[in-house]
Amino acid sequence: MNEQLDAEAFLKLTETMPLVDVRTPAEYDQGHIPEAFNIPLFSNDERVVVGTLYKKSGKEAAMLKGLDIVGPQMSSYVKSVKRIAPKGKVLVHCWRGGMRSASMAWLFRTAGLEATTLIDGYKGYRGYIREQLGKEVNLVVLGGKTGSGKSEVLRVLADLGCQMLDLEAIAHHKGSAFGHIGQEEQPTTEQFENNLYEVWKSFDLRKTVWLEDESRSIGRVSIPEPLFNRMRSSFVIFIDLSIEERAKRLVKEYAEFEPESLESAVLRISKRLGGQNVKDALQAIKMKDFSKAASITLLYYDKAYLNGLEKRSSENVFKLPLEEDNPERNALLVREFYAASILNVDKK
Numbered sequence: 477m478n479e480q481l482d483a484e485a486f487l488k489l490t491e492t493m494p495l496v497d498v499r500t501p502a503e504y505d506q507g508h509i510p511e512a513f514n515i516p517l518f519s520n521d522e523r524v525v526v527g528t529l530y531k532k533s534g535k536e537a538a539m540l541k542g543l544d545i546v547g548p549q550m551s552s553y554v555k556s557v558k559r560i561a562p563k564g565k566v567l568v569h570c571w572r573g574g575m576r577s578a579s580m581a582w583l584f585r586t587a588g589l590e591a592t593t594l595i596d597g598y599k600g601y602r603g604y605i606r607e608q609l610g611k612e613v614n615l616v617v618l619g620g621k622t623g624s625g626k627s628e629v630l631r632v633l634a635d636l637g638c639q640m641l642d643l644e645a646i647a648h649h650k651g652s653a654f655g656h657i658g659q660e661e662q663p664t665t666e667q668f669e670n671n672l673y674e675v676w677k678s679f680d681l682r683k684t685v686w687l688e689d690e691s692r693s694i695g696r697v698s699i700p701e702p703l704f705n706r707m708r709s710s711f712v713i714f715i716d717l718s719i720e721e722r723a724k725r726l727v728k729e730y731a732e733f734e735p736e737s738l739e740s741a742v743l744r745i746s747k748r749l750g751g752q753n754v755k756d757a758l759q760a761i762k763m764k765d766f767s768k769a770a771s772i773t774l775l776y777y778d779k780a781y782l783n784g785l786e787k788r789s790s791e792n793v794f795k796l797p798l799e800e801d802n803p804e805r806n807a808l809l810v811r812e813f814y815a816a817s818i819l820n821v822d823k824k
Contacts, residue, residue: 479581479592483604486567486594487677494560495567498580499598503571507666509601510674512569515556517546517576539575546579553580554587565590573597602666605673610702613681615710616814619689619785619793622652622777623722623770624715625803626688632807633686639679641687646671649695652777654741656695657733668697691784711818712793713810714785719774721801726770735761742773749776794818 481489490511497504497512500523504514518526522545530538557566566589570576573596581591594600620626627644634640648662649655656662663671679685689712692704699707730738738761746754753772760769785793796813798806 480573480595481592482595483601486569486592487601487604489567489592493563493565493567493592494557495569496557496560496580497598498568498570498576503598506664507598507602507670509569509598510670513560515553515580517553517570517580518542550583553583557584557589558587561589564588565592567592567594569594569601570597572599602669605669606700606702609669609673609676609700610706611681613679613706614684615706616684616686616818617689617707617710617712618686618715618810619712619781620715620717621719621722621781622774623725624717624798625725625801625806626715628803629715629807629810630686630688632803633811636807636811638811639683639685641672641675641679641685643672643687643690643694643699646675647694647697649697651690651694652741653744654730654738654773657730657737657741662696665697669700672700672703689785708788710792712785712788713813713818714793714795715806715810716795716797717801719771719778722774723767723770725801726774727766730770731764731766735764738769742769745773745776748780749773 487509490509495509495512497508497514498517499508499514500516500518500520501514502520504512504516508514526538526542526545529541560566566584568577568581568584568591570580573594577593577597581593584591596603618626618630627642627650630640630642634642644650644655647668648659650659662668687707690699690707692698698704739758742749742754742757742761749757749772753775757769757772760766760772794813794817796810798809
């Protein structure tokens with residue numbers, strides 16, 4: 477096996493071999509290849525010490541200091557990697573594919589393991605996945621006002637065999653001021669992109685990929701620019717459901733949570749919602765009239781969504797009226813509509 481591989485070949489091996497990220501815990505927390513184990517060559521503070529010495533006194537002084545730090549820990553590195561690599565083979569990377577990964581790979585090989593490193597390191601991986609996310613693909617965007625059940629419709633489509641990218645699930649956020657409620661903590665934008673690619677790499681890009689209409693930001697994370705630009709130029713199926721049906725869905729999704737969380741979300745959009753609407757929504761939450769509160773907030777979200785929709789080419793937007801909030805039935809209607817309308821446009 478080659479001792480160094482580019483990102484494409486390296487990532488294929490992660491399916492069968494353990495991957496060790498030797499960067500600091502802080503670098504790892506900022507973003508890492510999914511499923512990677514963090515066995516840091518230096519702690520956060522130790523890397524600062526070595527880096528500062530490199531700038532002040534040069535490479536040799538920094539290297540000697542690094543050896544002083546690493547020497548007593550070498551056996552623990554080997555023990556750690558052998559626990560995760562019982563077959564004796566391991567993948568290793570650092571930030572740029574430099575001394576940190578080369579040093580740890582040397583140590584692992586000295587201890588009798590096969591160690592393969594990543595050319596250009598994590599930086600090379602990041603460049604590779606962003607390139608992949610910008611590749612030509614037939615996207616179909618499912619649009620609709622807040623509360624239309626787009627996410628559930630997409631999940632049903634996935635169950636029916638469609639390729640579906642669930643951006644909100646990967647982001648741990650539903651995309652509105654209320655979107656964080658009931659969700660896990662969001663990843664960093666960097667980790668969001670890494671996790672997104674883990675799903676993306678399983679797609680056959682010769683076939684349609686479905687996803688939900690989103691703004692560039694989903695909570696605190698951002699959709700990668702190449703993918704977002706392709707979303708904005710893709711066909712949109714706009715499912716149109718009445719405000720009454722949508723308000724019912726929002727009540728089902730959010731009424732179970734603490735009133736304080738709902739009130740806080742209303743206050744986050746207070747400037748755009750308007751003083752009287754804010755007052756009425758907060759009062760409705762206090763009185764547990766969640767249907768009224770949902771209807772008030774939808775006034776803002778409907779306007780905001782339609783403003784965003786108007787920025788798209790009208791030729792790319794296909795409206796599909798729906799009678800009720802029934803994800804199973806609506807998914808079938810969406811699939812039929814796509815086959816009858818958009819596929820015909822694609823063939824012209």
